[in-house]
Amino acid sequence: MIEKDIDEQIKWAKINADVLRSMENPRRAYWITFFICIAMMACAVTAEIYQYNTGMGVTNLNNPHMWDMYIASFVFWIGMSHSGTLLSAILHIIHADWRKPIYRFAEAMTTFSLMTAGFFPMIHLGRVWNLYWVLPYVSDRGAWPNFRSPLVWDAFAISTYLSASMLFLFIGMIPDLAICRDNARGWRRKLYTVLSLGWIGSDRQWRNFRKTYLLMACFLIPLAVSVHSIVSSDFAMSIMPGWHVTSFPPYFVAGALYSGCAAIITLFVMLRYYFRFEEYMTVAIMEKTAKLTFAIAMVWTYLNLIEFASTWYGHDIYAKELLIAKAVGPYSWIFWTMLFCGMVVPFALAVEKFRRHMPTMFVVSLLLNLSMYFERWMIVAPTLSMSHDPHQWDIMWPSIVQWAIVFGSFGWFGLLFLVFVKVFPSVSMYEVKEMVFHRRRLINEDAAKVYSRRARDRKDATGEPELEGA
Amino acid sequence: MSLQNIMENWSNYRRGAEEGGHHKYEHRWGMAINLDLCIGCNACSTACYAENNLAVVGKSRFAKGQAMHWLRVERYWDESQNKSSSVTPDYPEEGASFLPMMCQQCNSATCEPVCPVAATYHTPDGLNAQVYNRCIGSRYCSNNCPYRNRYFNFFSYYESSWPEPLNLQLNPDLTVRDKGVMEKCTFCVQRIRAAKDKAKMADRKVQDGEFTTACAQACPTGAIVFGDRLDETSKVAKLWQQHEVKLGVYKQHKQNPEKRGYRIFEELNVDPSVMYLERVRDTGI
Amino acid sequence: MSKNYRIKALFSDFDEAFGALSDIRHSKIPGISIDDVKLASPIEHPEIEEVLGDRTVHIPKLTLAGATFGVVFGFLFLASAQASFLVQPQGGKPVIPLPSNFVLVYEMLIFFGVWTTFFSFLFLSGLFRKRSNLYSEKVSLDQIGVIIEVNEQQRDPLKDLFKKHQSLEIREEEIR
Numbered sequence: 001m002i003e004k005d006i007d008e009q010i011k012w013a014k015i016n017a018d019v020l021r022s023m024e025n026p027r028r029a030y031w032i033t034f035f036i037c038i039a040m041m042a043c044a045v046t047a048e049i050y051q052y053n054t055g056m057g058v059t060n061l062n063n064p065h066m067w068d069m070y071i072a073s074f075v076f077w078i079g080m081s082h083s084g085t086l087l088s089a090i091l092h093i094i095h096a097d098w099r100k101p102i103y104r105f106a107e108a109m110t111t112f113s114l115m116t117a118g119f120f121p122m123i124h125l126g127r128v129w130n131l132y133w134v135l136p137y138v139s140d141r142g143a144w145p146n147f148r149s150p151l152v153w154d155a156f157a158i159s160t161y162l163s164a165s166m167l168f169l170f171i172g173m174i175p176d177l178a179i180c181r182d183n184a185r186g187w188r189r190k191l192y193t194v195l196s197l198g199w200i201g202s203d204r205q206w207r208n209f210r211k212t213y214l215l216m217a218c219f220l221i222p223l224a225v226s227v228h229s230i231v232s233s234d235f236a237m238s239i240m241p242g243w244h245v246t247s248f249p250p251y252f253v254a255g256a257l258y259s260g261c262a263a264i265i266t267l268f269v270m271l272r273y274y275f276r277f278e279e280y281m282t283v284a285i286m287e288k289t290a291k292l293t294f295a296i297a298m299v300w301t302y303l304n305l306i307e308f309a310s311t312w313y314g315h316d317i318y319a320k321e322l323l324i325a326k327a328v329g330p331y332s333w334i335f336w337t338m339l340f341c342g343m344v345v346p347f348a349l350a351v352e353k354f355r356r357h358m359p360t361m362f363v364v365s366l367l368l369n370l371s372m373y374f375e376r377w378m379i380v381a382p383t384l385s386m387s388h389d390p391h392q393w394d395i396m397w398p399s400i401v402q403w404a405i406v407f408g409s410f411g412w413f414g415l416l417f418l419v420f421v422k423v424f425p426s427v428s429m430y431e432v433k434e435m436v437f438h439r440r441r442l443i444n445e446d447a448a449k450v451y452s453r454r455a456r457d458r459k460d461a462t463g464e465p466e467l468e469g470a
Numbered sequence: 471m472s473l474q475n476i477m478e479n480w481s482n483y484r485r486g487a488e489e490g491g492h493h494k495y496e497h498r499w500g501m502a503i504n505l506d507l508c509i510g511c512n513a514c515s516t517a518c519y520a521e522n523n524l525a526v527v528g529k530s531r532f533a534k535g536q537a538m539h540w541l542r543v544e545r546y547w548d549e550s551q552n553k554s555s556s557v558t559p560d561y562p563e564e565g566a567s568f569l570p571m572m573c574q575q576c577n578s579a580t581c582e583p584v585c586p587v588a589a590t591y592h593t594p595d596g597l598n599a600q601v602y603n604r605c606i607g608s609r610y611c612s613n614n615c616p617y618r619n620r621y622f623n624f625f626s627y628y629e630s631s632w633p634e635p636l637n638l639q640l641n642p643d644l645t646v647r648d649k650g651v652m653e654k655c656t657f658c659v660q661r662i663r664a665a666k667d668k669a670k671m672a673d674r675k676v677q678d679g680e681f682t683t684a685c686a687q688a689c690p691t692g693a694i695v696f697g698d699r700l701d702e703t704s705k706v707a708k709l710w711q712q713h714e715v716k717l718g719v720y721k722q723h724k725q726n727p728e729k730r731g732y733r734i735f736e737e738l739n740v741d742p743s744v745m746y747l748e749r750v751r752d753t754g755i
Numbered sequence: 756m757s758k759n760y761r762i763k764a765l766f767s768d769f770d771e772a773f774g775a776l777s778d779i780r781h782s783k784i785p786g787i788s789i790d791d792v793k794l795a796s797p798i799e800h801p802e803i804e805e806v807l808g809d810r811t812v813h814i815p816k817l818t819l820a821g822a823t824f825g826v827v828f829g830f831l832f833l834a835s836a837q838a839s840f841l842v843q844p845q846g847g848k849p850v851i852p853l854p855s856n857f858v859l860v861y862e863m864l865i866f867f868g869v870w871t872t873f874f875s876f877l878f879l880s881g882l883f884r885k886r887s888n889l890y891s892e893k894v895s896l897d898q899i900g901v902i903i904e905v906n907e908q909q910r911d912p913l914k915d916l917f918k919k920h921q922s923l924e925i926r927e928e929e930i931r
Binding site for chain 1: 810
Binding site for chain 2: 054055056057060061062063064065066067121124125126127128130131133134143144145146148149150151152155234237238239240384387388389390391392394396
């Protein structure tokens, strides 16, 4: 039996009511998570104040290890941001309508993980108060940033991506904000009135809206690919063994999609539970997301293995030595955990029984993201510990300050996300309406065909199928 | 204005290192380090600490690898050959090799293009300059240096490194760097500056041997030779020529084993300005 | 001096609204053209908009213009910044390095393309207007509204037409 993505008989009024209710009374687990996130953030703020006042040395960074968990987390969070917008845009263009109940929170995830990622280059700077020197502004001293530096490309790419994905999220939300406006009271009504920009659902608005949304989706797909390629060039543009790898851009993009999809599954399970969205975030949609994640996991696995193979058969002795050191050196337990969680665990997604069991999917998705975090760390740290000059080989483990800030970044992300889902509709109401409308229409047309065929064949069918309105 | 500037100088602005680049070099400061003469005494490193206001970080931070020595003497130990031999000479060769390692002032430096704010750039003197005031501490340059010769101010050292009255020993010709700034060997740029100013006042060219870097000055065996490679008569240019080491290549083509000159990691095409003369070993290790 | 009215009819279903619109299109009521009709709906529905006739959207042109501006401005901006900042020759690289400028120009293309699209959407789709008295919250829930401005003679035939198509509610307001 083919399971439906959504029950197409849901009334439109019920969709409105359910989603609007989600903004009012979540389960208690929501508030528990909320306060845990605040506590996590407090850890990071304390650590950052200490680091800011004392100097970067408190992170245990040293001469060969100039970068560590901050940059790994930066890449991790940027990667996480890829799935939401990219998948939403791709699935929009190919008319895969099962994206509709889940794309809103996925896009919010994109925006917030970008906002989290953006902190890390700042936290990691030695003199963060001069950060604005990276921006290309006209200065009276005639000084410009160095446009050759991949870090400047990062600044360009991330600001473009952040604004584009925020706009994409916002534009897609305007019709829903109008619904909220019509149903809210108090401060919420004022907020939604401003944000819905006077949306009344006229044909002119819808026509322009459709075109704008499509154009934005078309911009976002190449943009998202380019952003993570540029992040990968932070490494690939250098000459360090293990960083100077030609296959890094696709490898990073695949890794980004992978961790993003895993994060979508995590948040899917959480939101489904918190807001009682069982009717919208259905098991069938979870299955589709899981299958997609599995496919991406296999792409990532392939690119990972191809990177090892090209290093192994290549002539770069530094890189080969580094690869061996990764596998048997002091960081080897991280390396093997990453490979196990990234290449073996995703096979759980291929089992239907696991895909349909929410707690299992929650654990699996967390393991996948653990693997992706380790992957980023394995890219950053071992290269620095073992580069060209053997005199400067060193093993370094991050200090508690780094751990606290990285830990807190999850709190910050969680906080933003939880506030978002409480203030804004986390399921797109108008698009779920479209989804059920079109599906109802399709099913009715199919049924009509079946009936009419029967009518011809048996001459005993009775009339047209019921064409019920909204 | 700048558009006109681009149109007029387009081909000039598009020239890479292979065609000589955009610079017209006034000097190309370089070094020749004779490893045969190096005895690993660390006098060069000490002189550097004194000359360049390098912070003394203390035992625990040194152990963490946060030291600030612009010039480090790297020690490598070969496997001793004498263990199997029955005859023990009076002074057994333990195979210690010393390598004074400072910024190689690469002409195609990998640290330069990755700096987001152009805090490190190439001067018309052929030096790889670091502008402390411009540095924002992204530390990418250090990560991209194959020699790992860039040192980061992980802490503010002024109080701890030069407590009163030690602050009186600071060299007034250059700054004390605060936390969050990258620094590295400058070939004693303050001495270069002074010598150039003096020569300009006297309306003459800078002469070879007129000044030298702190490390070369302190070296008891004269292993470090510093000078201008563009000046044909300078000692350093002669040494480079004698050992057939060329700039601007990534592999020195020479057959004669007597020519001991080599540059470290030149196969990475970074084009360093420091030439090392290989050690002559009697034990044939 | 005849009065003008703005009439809004609400339908529970796209099929009924569609029927009413095609009747208007086929000039069942003299003097009313389909071009005067405005439709308000809770979902995006391209099929029903076909009956409204050809109404063009100008956003793609502006997007193209914005993206082109991004490319041209981006390259000139970068190149002139580099040519006026001659301290930059670094690492043996040219003053104006094309490969890295291409990367940045690519980002500028998208940056300007996205923002022009957004602003053209804001200005071309009739946002930022006060909701009229006829605005019904039911449109954002599940009903479809058809809005027409008519004069006094057309008013009653139009209302009858709407009623024929089982409209749930008809509102009108006088305009001058």
